[in-house]
Amino acid sequence: MSGAFTKSMAxxxxxxxxxxxxxxxxxxSFDTHTQLPKRDMRANITPQxxxxxxLWEVNNCIGCHTLLGxxxxxxxxxxxxxxxxxxxxxxxxxxxxPKEGIPGxxxxxxxxxxxxxxxxxxAFLKHVNSINxxxxxxxxxx
Amino acid sequence: xxxxxxxxxKPYFIAAIGLFVxxxxxxxILGLQYVLGDFLFPAIPFNVARMVHTNLLIVWLLFGFMGGxxxxxxxxxxxxxFSPKLALILFWTFLVAGALTIVGYLLVPYATLxxxxxxxxxxxxxxxxxxxPLPTKLGIVVVALGFLFNxxxxxxxxxxxxxxxxxxxxxxxxxxxxxxxxxxxxxxxLDKFFWWWTVHLWVEGVWELILGSFLAFVLIKTTGxxxxxxxxxxxxxxxxxxxxxxxxxxxxYFWIGTPEYWQWWGSIFSALEPxxxxxxxxxxxxxxxxxxxxHPNKAAVLWALxxxxxxxxxxxxxxxxxxxxxxxxxxxxxxxxxxxGHMAFYGAYAMVNLMMISYAMPILxxxxxxxNKSQVLEMWSFWLMTxxxxxxxxxxxxxxxxxxxxxxASDTPLPFMVAxxxxxxxxxxxxxxxxxxxxxxxxxxxxxFVGGDEKETA
Numbered sequence: 001m002s003g004a005f006t007k008s009m010a011x012x013x014x015x016x017x018x019x020x021x022x023x024x025x026x027x028x029s030f031d032t033h034t035q036l037p038k039r040d041m042r043a044n045i046t047p048q049x050x051x052x053x054x055l056w057e058v059n060n061c062i063g064c065h066t067l068l069g070x071x072x073x074x075x076x077x078x079x080x081x082x083x084x085x086x087x088x089x090x091x092x093x094x095x096x097x098p099k100e101g102i103p104g105x106x107x108x109x110x111x112x113x114x115x116x117x118x119x120x121x122x123a124f125l126k127h128v129n130s131i132n133x134x135x136x137x138x139x140x141x142x
Numbered sequence: 143x144x145x146x147x148x149x150x151x152k153p154y155f156i157a158a159i160g161l162f163v164x165x166x167x168x169x170x171i172l173g174l175q176y177v178l179g180d181f182l183f184p185a186i187p188f189n190v191a192r193m194v195h196t197n198l199l200i201v202w203l204l205f206g207f208m209g210g211x212x213x214x215x216x217x218x219x220x221x222x223x224f225s226p227k228l229a230l231i232l233f234w235t236f237l238v239a240g241a242l243t244i245v246g247y248l249l250v251p252y253a254t255l256x257x258x259x260x261x262x263x264x265x266x267x268x269x270x271x272x273x274x275p276l277p278t279k280l281g282i283v284v285v286a287l288g289f290l291f292n293x294x295x296x297x298x299x300x301x302x303x304x305x306x307x308x309x310x311x312x313x314x315x316x317x318x319x320x321x322x323x324x325x326x327x328x329x330x331x332l333d334k335f336f337w338w339w340t341v342h343l344w345v346e347g348v349w350e351l352i353l354g355s356f357l358a359f360v361l362i363k364t365t366g367x368x369x370x371x372x373x374x375x376x377x378x379x380x381x382x383x384x385x386x387x388x389x390x391x392x393x394x395y396f397w398i399g400t401p402e403y404w405q406w407w408g409s410i411f412s413a414l415e416p417x418x419x420x421x422x423x424x425x426x427x428x429x430x431x432x433x434x435x436x437h438p439n440k441a442a443v444l445w446a447l448x449x450x451x452x453x454x455x456x457x458x459x460x461x462x463x464x465x466x467x468x469x470x471x472x473x474x475x476x477x478x479x480x481x482x483g484h485m486a487f488y489g490a491y492a493m494v495n496l497m498m499i500s501y502a503m504p505i506l507x508x509x510x511x512x513x514n515k516s517q518v519l520e521m522w523s524f525w526l527m528t529x530x531x532x533x534x535x536x537x538x539x540x541x542x543x544x545x546x547x548x549x550x551a552s553d554t555p556l557p558f559m560v561a562x563x564x565x566x567x568x569x570x571x572x573x574x575x576x577x578x579x580x581x582x583x584x585x586x587x588x589x590x591f592v593g594g595d596e597k598e599t600a
Contacts, residue, residue: 007370010377011304018384025388028407032335032400040331040399050328057268057326058256063189068398069475070334071270074176074188076558077475099184106179106559109187111253128330134405136397138472141555 039132052124055117064108066142068133074106077142082122082129084140090125091118143505145216147223152506153233154209155499159587161202161240162492166580168195173573177566186248193247193273199487200271201240206495207316207352208236208289211309213502214359215293219300224292232288239281243274265326269337272323279323286317304373305358308380312351319343331399338394345491346387346415346457353453353494354379357426357446360501364443365433375425382418390415393465397474405467412465416458419490423450439504439511441520445497448528452489460485460535472550477542477565485535488527496524496586503590515593519585526582533575541568 037043056062061078062071068079081090094113101107113121143149171191174181182191216223223229246255252268259275261267266279274282290313297306322339358376362369392408426447437443460482464473473479500520504512511517548561556564 005374007304007374007377010374010381014377014381014384017381018388021385021388025391028389028392028404029335032395032404035401036331036399039401040329042329042331045328053328053330054265057265058253058261060189060193060252060268060273062268062270063192063252063273064187066475067330068334070394070398071475072189072192073475073477073480074192101180101183104178104180106175106188106562107183109184124330131331131399133397133399134402136471136474138550139555141549141557 041127041130041132044127044130046123048120048123049127051117052120052122052127055113055121056124059111067128068131069136075108077137078125079128079131079133080137080140080142082126084142087122087126090122094118094121143508145222147226147229148213148216148502149506150223150226150229150233151209151213151502153230154205154212155503155506157233157237158202158205158209158495158499161198161205163583163587164244165195165198165202166576166583168192168198170573170576170580171195173569173576176569177573190247190252193252194244196271197247197273198244201236203491203495205236206491206498207313208233210352210356210495210498210502211289211293211313213498213506214309214356215296215306216300218303218306218359219297221296221300224295224299228288228292232285232292235281236285239278239285243278246275247273264324266324269323269326269333271341272337282320283317286313286320290314290317303369304376305355305362308351308358308376309355312348312355315348315351316344319348334398335395335400338391342391342394343388345486346390347384349491350383350387350418351380353449353490354383354422356494356498357422357449360442360446360497361426361429363501364437364439364446365429366435366437367429367432372429375421375429379418379421379425382414382421386411386414386417393467393470396467396470409466413462415465416454416462419450419454419458423454426450437511439501439517441512441517441524442497442501444521444524445493445500448524449489449493449497452485452493452528452531454489456482456485456487456489456531456535460539463539472546473542476545476550477538478546479542481535481538481542484538485531488531493528512589513593516589519589519592523582523586523589526585527579528582530575530579530582534572534579537568537572537575541565541572544568 061067064072064075066073066077066079069077085093094108094111095118097108097110099110168191171182171186172188172195175188175191212223212229246259250258255275256267259277261276264276266276267273293310293313297310319340322336325336327333354376358372361367362372389407390412392404393412395404395408427450430443430447464470464478464482504510512520544565545561548556548564549558
């Protein structure tokens with residue numbers, strides 16, 4: 001039995017199988033890219049939203065929060081925070097964080113954002129909320 | 143040691159262990175911040191400690207992979223390393239770049255660090271695990287290319303075995319897929335889509351080739367089983383890895399804006415991802431049972447068996463637990479994910495590096511194996527760390543199930559922080575398990591310094 005299956009056969013299956021499945025993955029990825037414009041709402045991306053995404057990145061928000069479920073699990077999901085708090089509520093929350101934290105509790109740092117920056121962050125989060133995520137998260141609590 | 147240039151592996155292994163200690167210390171800080179929210183705030187906020195924890199993990203694993211490869215390739219190729227000098231230059235480059243990055247995270251606010259390091263030129267920072275400043279990312283590319291050049295040249299002038307071919311494919315894949323970390327479009331869906339081409343295709347793709355290759359190498363050396371048999375197994379394992387793992391990327395494409403059909407592709411193929419890990423476990427036990435010699439390094443064999451089992455449990459079983467789309471709808475981005483991440487990384491990648499270090503380090507220090515006393519301590523550290531990670535995983539799983547129940551599956555879902563407060567007991571238990579892990583790690587380090595003067599008869 002085992003004599004019939006040689007090392008060179010195993011090697012050929014490895015190379016052949018890898019190439020086949022990688023090409024299949026590329027084909028699926030290509031198909032995804034033809035469908036994405038209807039789902040990722042790219043037509044709506046403004047310079048303000050782009051600025052919001054940059055602020056999201058350079059302040060390492062993903063180090064505590066999740067966005068569409070990806071990130072750290074220390075603080076709430078923000079893909080739908082606009083549903084939970086509304087635009088004004090979100091801005092007010094970010095602005096109200098005490099500089100020295102809250103005794104005994106987890107607290108978000110105070111980033112001292114300007115009004116323009118806050119508007120950009122909210123525009124970005126609103127954009128993320130508009131993405132077609134197959135109805136995820138299950139409810140508004142994220 | 144058969145080839146004197148293998149000695150370049152030694153500083154890589156030492157650095158790997160040093161950074162591993164840092165990773166665990168920051169892990170304990172994070173665990174405490176989960177229950178004492180203001181611990182070290184605002185000096186070291188959670189996000190900073192987490193970056194240090196995860197980045198140290200990645201860097202020490204890379205040091206381990208590089209050390210292992212520098213040790214293995216000359217022996218497999220039956221020739222000296224192309225350039226030991228280049229290997230040492232790259233070692234210091236990588237160590238200094240890594241240290242500066244960590245210091246940067248700790249001393250400078252992240253936004254300032256981004257500004258200082260040219261993030262405005264090419265925006266790559268602020269994405270999970272790829273937080274490194276641009277110069278560090280470029281440094282990783284330079285080090286990886288120099289390292290691959292060195293090893294490829296070594297292999298070209300020597301023997302090309304299946305084990306070293308698989309390792310080189312894994313390492314080249316590692317370098318190629320890292321390049322996606324430079325692609326960060328403003329469209330967040332595209333950003334996430336290609337982010338996984340680095341993250342998933344590393345840990346559930348090419349890294350498994352490195353794992354399989356190291357495991358095969360150590361099993362040949364310690365069991366004396368025929369190379370033909372072991373290499374055939376290796377090909378079967380890495381075939382299973384890539385035919386499940388590549389399309390398995392789809393399990394990250396359920397809820398990030400990508401089409402529904404990924405729920406089918408992702409669920410089915412990633413449900414098969416435990417198979418290669420199971421094969422690795424069977425492989426390791428089989429080869430050890432069929433051993434033709436009693437290698438004096440019992441500790442290395444223990445790590446080899448352990449990495450198979452723990453990778454299967456952590457990556458395979460705990461991965462499967464939440465990989466089917468209807469389940470993942472509820473568990474996505476919860477403590478279940480964290481539970482899986484901890485056991486998978488320890489079982490697959492921490493343990494395989496510790497196995498390689500365990501096998502190679504005594505030889506690099508001029509003996510076939512450590513003294514019995516030293517090996518006993520090392521095996522104690524194996525059990526302490528492994529049992530600790532099992533408990534960390536179980537407590538996080540319990541926390542995750544409750545989190546899903548309270549916050550996701552309930553008819554009256556609770557806000558995130560309310561749910562977190564209710565599951566705090568499990569975070570405390572996880573922290574205690576983490577303390578045991580640290581004790582295990584200390585025992586591990588002590589094992590390098592005891593009984594060295596005793597002569598092992600091999």
